[in-house]
Amino acid sequence: MLITVFAGFFGWVYEFIFYYFDGGTGEFYMQGGNFLPWINIYAIGAVLIVLGCWKIRQYPWVVFLLAIAISGIVEFVGGWLVYTIGNGTRYWDYNTEILNFGNIEGFVCLRSVLFFGISALFLMYAIVPAIIWLSQRMSKRAFLILAITAFTIVMTDEIYNLLASKFFNWPDAMEFYRSLGWEYLT
Numbered sequence: 664m665l666i667t668v669f670a671g672f673f674g675w676v677y678e679f680i681f682y683y684f685d686g687g688t689g690e691f692y693m694q695g696g697n698f699l700p701w702i703n704i705y706a707i708g709a710v711l712i713v714l715g716c717w718k719i720r721q722y723p724w725v726v727f728l729l730a731i732a733i734s735g736i737v738e739f740v741g742g743w744l745v746y747t748i749g750n751g752t753r754y755w756d757y758n759t760e761i762l763n764f765g766n767i768e769g770f771v772c773l774r775s776v777l778f779f780g781i782s783a784l785f786l787m788y789a790i791v792p793a794i795i796w797l798s799q800r801m802s803k804r805a806f807l808i809l810a811i812t813a814f815t816i817v818m819t820d821e822i823y824n825l826l827a828s829k830f831f832n833w834p835d836a837m838e839f840y841r842s843l844g845w846e847y848l849t
Contacts, residue, residue, distance in 0.1 A: 664814035665794050666713060667706035670786065671817060674705025677778075685760050693845040696754075697820045698836045704754075708737045712783045713791060720787050730783030735776045742770030
């Protein structure tokens, strides 16, 4: 649960900073579709990387290469599904970004998967051990309260923006932040 919370936040920070430069350093753009600074595809990728790399974590190069493959597949499949189901909607498009070499239909590029491979090393050798260390230092009850509370807050935001806002026709996070003057990349 804490891996998903951390990874989604990490992804939001990365995109917030990256798109500042990609947009010509003129302004910051809001990223993701949630009220909280969190992007779900990073959480999904992180969980799959931990599951896929845990038993081979003693081999950093193998972790790096496998993480590149996992993140590339997650990006391509996620982007393609959103594009297909959403009638041409794109949440990202590497066709229009800087450093987009190795671009595959705008859904995945070499720069992105190399960054995700490096990020996976940070995840596997710093974040996961830190979470394990934290779990060993806190009482089981306190750790579970922390993990479940953080995860529930993020998932409530996610469910609201993916389902409830559409079902009840309530404003989603993008509408809310646009009303405050924040710009989203289109």
